[in-house]
Amino acid sequence: MRQILIRHETTAVSTASKLGFLFSDHHRWLLQYVQRQLRNRADAEDTAAETFCQLLTARVDPESLEQPRAFLSTVARRLIYDRYRRQRLEQAYLERLALLPEEFAPSPEEKILLLEALTSIDRTLSDLPLAVKQAFLYSQLDGFSYAEIGRRLGVSERTVGRYMTQAIRQCWLSGMQP
Amino acid sequence: MLAERYAAVKGEALDPVVEQAIDWMVCLRSGRVDVRTEDAFQNWLNAAPGHAHTWQQLQSRLGEPYDIVRRAPSALREPLLQPTHCRRDVLRGLVGVGLLGGGLWLAARSDSGQALLADLHTGTGERRNLTLADGSRLSLNAGSAVDLDFSAGQRLLRLRRGALVVQVATDPSRPFIVRTEQGDARALGTRFLVERQDESTRVVVLEHSVRVSLPTGSQLDLQEGQSAVLHAARIERLDSDQRFRADWQEGQLSVLDEPLDAVIEALRPYRRGLLRLDPQIRNLRVQGVFPLDDSDRALNALAETLPLKIERYGPWLTLIRPRG
Numbered sequence: 001m002r003q004i005l006i007r008h009e010t011t012a013v014s015t016a017s018k019l020g021f022l023f024s025d026h027h028r029w030l031l032q033y034v035q036r037q038l039r040n041r042a043d044a045e046d047t048a049a050e051t052f053c054q055l056l057t058a059r060v061d062p063e064s065l066e067q068p069r070a071f072l073s074t075v076a077r078r079l080i081y082d083r084y085r086r087q088r089l090e091q092a093y094l095e096r097l098a099l100l101p102e103e104f105a106p107s108p109e110e111k112i113l114l115l116e117a118l119t120s121i122d123r124t125l126s127d128l129p130l131a132v133k134q135a136f137l138y139s140q141l142d143g144f145s146y147a148e149i150g151r152r153l154g155v156s157e158r159t160v161g162r163y164m165t166q167a168i169r170q171c172w173l174s175g176m177q178p
Numbered sequence: 179m180l181a182e183r184y185a186a187v188k189g190e191a192l193d194p195v196v197e198q199a200i201d202w203m204v205c206l207r208s209g210r211v212d213v214r215t216e217d218a219f220q221n222w223l224n225a226a227p228g229h230a231h232t233w234q235q236l237q238s239r240l241g242e243p244y245d246i247v248r249r250a251p252s253a254l255r256e257p258l259l260q261p262t263h264c265r266r267d268v269l270r271g272l273v274g275v276g277l278l279g280g281g282l283w284l285a286a287r288s289d290s291g292q293a294l295l296a297d298l299h300t301g302t303g304e305r306r307n308l309t310l311a312d313g314s315r316l317s318l319n320a321g322s323a324v325d326l327d328f329s330a331g332q333r334l335l336r337l338r339r340g341a342l343v344v345q346v347a348t349d350p351s352r353p354f355i356v357r358t359e360q361g362d363a364r365a366l367g368t369r370f371l372v373e374r375q376d377e378s379t380r381v382v383v384l385e386h387s388v389r390v391s392l393p394t395g396s397q398l399d400l401q402e403g404q405s406a407v408l409h410a411a412r413i414e415r416l417d418s419d420q421r422f423r424a425d426w427q428e429g430q431l432s433v434l435d436e437p438l439d440a441v442i443e444a445l446r447p448y449r450r451g452l453l454r455l456d457p458q459i460r461n462l463r464v465q466g467v468f469p470l471d472d473s474d475r476a477l478n479a480l481a482e483t484l485p486l487k488i489e490r491y492g493p494w495l496t497l498i499r500p501r502g
Contacts, residue, residue, distance in 0.1 A: 019491060020491050023491050023495065045450070045451060045452070046452060049451055049452035049495040050452065052491060052495050053452070053454065053495065053497075056491070056497075088257075088260070089257050089258075089260075092256070092257035092260050093254065093257045096253050096254055096256060096257065097254065099253070100251060100253060100254070104251050106250060106251075106254075110250070113246055114246055114247065114250050114254060116243075117242070117243035117244075117246035117247050118243075118247060118254075118255070118257060118258060120243045121243050121244065121247065121258060122257075122258055125258070130259065130261065133258065133259060134259060137255070137258065137259070139207050140240065140244055141244060141247060141248050141255065144209075145208065145209020145210070146207075146208045146209055146210075147209060147210075148209070157208070161204055161208065164203075164204045164207065165200060165201070165204050168200050168203055168204060168236070168240070169192070169200055171236075171239045171240055172192065172196060172200065172236060172239060173192075174239070175235070175238075175239040
């Protein structure tokens with residue numbers, strides 16, 4: 001099982017090599033777990049590897065994980081869901097681009113930048129209810145007052161304020177991601 | 179940080195200063211801000227250095243992507259508000275990611291689903307030499323897939339992914355054609371290589387000659403040692419001798435001054451798992467001959483000659499990073 005090559009000169013066990021052991025202990029299990037959901041071997045391998053990549057980038061100390069498999073599966077599930085959302089978003093974006101009159105169509109570079117921006121926003125807001133997202137985007141993109149947003153959504157100003165707190169909190173939290 | 183995020187999503191408290199900054203932001207955007215509120219906000223901002231810093235961080239998280247979307251036609255932000263299936267349905271497979279319509283990008287990305295349906299295919303690290311029904315000799319590089327369509331009028335080979343070299347058996351009544359999305363390579367009694375790339379197809383003539391053509395009708399005859407790249411709308415003739423591209427038949431990857439990412443792409447069909455190249459070093463120039471069947475050795479050789487290091491994490495994750 002432990003057929004990994006770790007090339008670190010330090011005598012103390014580094015975080016990276018502890019991660020190496022984490023991989024060899026759990027990769028087979030994680031791969032099976034992901035494959036049950038994706039049913040495609042190549043994508044499952046990609047997702048499983050990407051999961052470890054995330055731990056690496058986030059510098060998670062494997063010894064701090066009480067239940068490594070629960071943690072790994074949480075990260076993997078997040079990645080699978082992200083893939084699904086990205087796909088949906090891209091489709092909807094391309095459909096709307098196609099409907100746009102020529103004179104409004106962005107340049108090829110703008111199209112890519114815009115898709116990246118939408119993907120990043122969508123990812124940030126993904127856990128929020130639709131009404132919360134809508135309220136936040138009215139404020140963030142259009143600069144509407146809470147009174148105006150409340151009128152459009154049929155809720156009170158206080159509720160709009162609560163939605164805003166929820167959304168901005170989420171924006172803060174997603175900034176924590178690696 | 180990751181752990182923090184997952185904990186925090188569940189509604190656990192944030193740092194009190196962050197909570198205060200968020201409250202202020204919600205308050206200032208309401209559209210009902212008077213002078214007293216503004217003063218109070220200024221006081222909070224100046225009360226401690228950490229306040230201004232946190233405020234700035236919060237603002238930067240509401241920055242660039244929103245600016246880009248704000249400038250675009252408003253129809254293009256609608257995708258942000260389309261209903262999506264909830265996480266639980268997606269994860270239980272109820273939505274069929276990779277099974278039904280949602281599988282589009284999966285197929286586009288890896289092609290491996292498609293490739294399994296092809297008539298002939300090779301897996302990771304596997305090369306194959308075959309003799310076709312007409313006596314032609316076909317070599318498939320690792321990670322390649324081909325459909326055969328031989329009829330009375332022609333011998334058609336569809337290269338779905340990867341690369342092949344074919345030694346065509348003579349049959350004047352039935353032309354031999356290798357077809358990709360970009361166009362055709364028609365043998366004029368010959369041995370040649372066809373290799374798929376992201377958006378184009380490379381054709382290299384190893385013996386005799388080949389006629390390449392696009393669906394648009396444009397065509398070009400290539401003689402021994404010549405090569406071309408077929409793009410969607412044009413044929414690009416290559417000046418240099420490209421015959422070394424067929425060296426994979428001997429298990430070798432020959433590289434004459436190419437960017438590192440092209441070399442890594444060529445090694446991919448020979449490795450399982452994820453091979454990730456740091457974008458900072460993708461354009462390093464590489465020269466040399468590398469063994470395909472021992473891709474670990476090939477990577478080590480790269481690390482010896484270039485300012486990069488190879489980090490291996492178990493069998494299916496390898497990172498290539500700048501050294502130092």
